[in-house]
């Protein structure tokens with residue numbers, strides 16, 4: 422949800438760490454939302470923010486979402502997130518400065534003595550986690566060669582695809598074959614999702630600010646949609662897989678889709694958007710349920726010792742969790758995001774044995 426600037430400071434999470442590095446101009450933010458159910462985990466996002474207040478607010482929202490994601494997935498961890506507020510866009514940071522930024526970030530994490538574990542997120546990857554891992558052990562998602570579980574993106578996409586199938590079933594759309602799926606963002610997750618949906622026979626519409634990604638998707642039959650028309654183009658399933666806050670109340674009122682199912686964290690920009698989607702009978706798959714495949718991969722592999730098969734079966738169960746969310750939403754007459762929070766709270770208080 423969007424926060425007003427004051428909310429960046431009124432946030433009631435466990436801990437906020439900030440540090441500024443004059444040499445690179447980077448400001449580091451770590452927010453630990455909850456450690457009630459285990460040490461907190463959540464990735465490191467690097468981005469250029471309009472202000473430190475925006476960076477703090479984003480970290481708070483993302484950390485909240487991690488607590489909900491762990492709880493609704495029955496994972497024995499709390500939620501946290503790091504934001505590295507860069508002075509310029511990531512592409513304009515040179516290798517030397519980036520290396521320094523990652524090492525300082527790792528120092529900050531190490532000082533928290535394990536109450537917060539990081540991992541990859543937007544603009545950070547396994548190679549970056551290897552560098553973080555030189556300084557601290559509190560890191561998920563290092564490359565496989567360095568003893569980590571590697572990228573979480575593929576399994577995130579697999580989970581989102583399970584969420585799509587469950588949504589299509591619950592919404593009376595049948596299977597994915599023949600449905601029009603509009604994917605916003607063809608990056609690490611959206612790209613894999615596009616290939617899976619295409620293989621399942623969906624008609625794909627795609628949008629990305631990067632023309633190379635569009636050219637790549639056109640090679641397997643995807644049709645591009647202009648960035649400005651993403652929320653007005655008719656489709657069956659709208660899949661935001663780029664940034665958050667894509668659906669505010671105005672977008673929710675005009676969206677021409679039967680469902681919203683994507684990988685992006687914090688898809689809803691305001692509390693009203695969920696209600697509008699419900700009133701319009703557009704099924705919204707709460708992001709912290711649908712995109713939990715990455716957390717299942719990282720925590721499953723690195724904490725719980727899961728093998729491929731176990732990760733796959735828990736990831737498939739995302740579809741069942743989502744169906745339960747839709748049933749709670751229908752029974753209680755509440756938006757699906759509210760229903761998912763209710764389920765997350767219930768599972769946090771009484772974690773269910775991980776269902777397979």
Ligand code: NAD
Nearest residue numbers: 573574577606607608609610629630662663684685686715
């Ligand atoms: P990514 O950086 O690899 O991909 C993002 C893509 O979106 C890029 O191709 C970029 O060019 C494109 N993009 C950026 N702004 C856009 C815009 N305005 N319109 C259209 N396209 C735009 O990131 P990712 O790892 O694929 O993650 C995507 C989203 O999923 C993020 O919100 C992330 O937080 C969330 N998520 C990722 C994971 C994971 O395992 N990687 C797990 C959970 C949630």
Ligand code: PPY
Nearest residue numbers: 462463464539540561715716
């Ligand atoms: C996310 O799922 O949003 C993440 O940040 C990925 C993640 C999950 C669990 C531990 C570290 C990073």
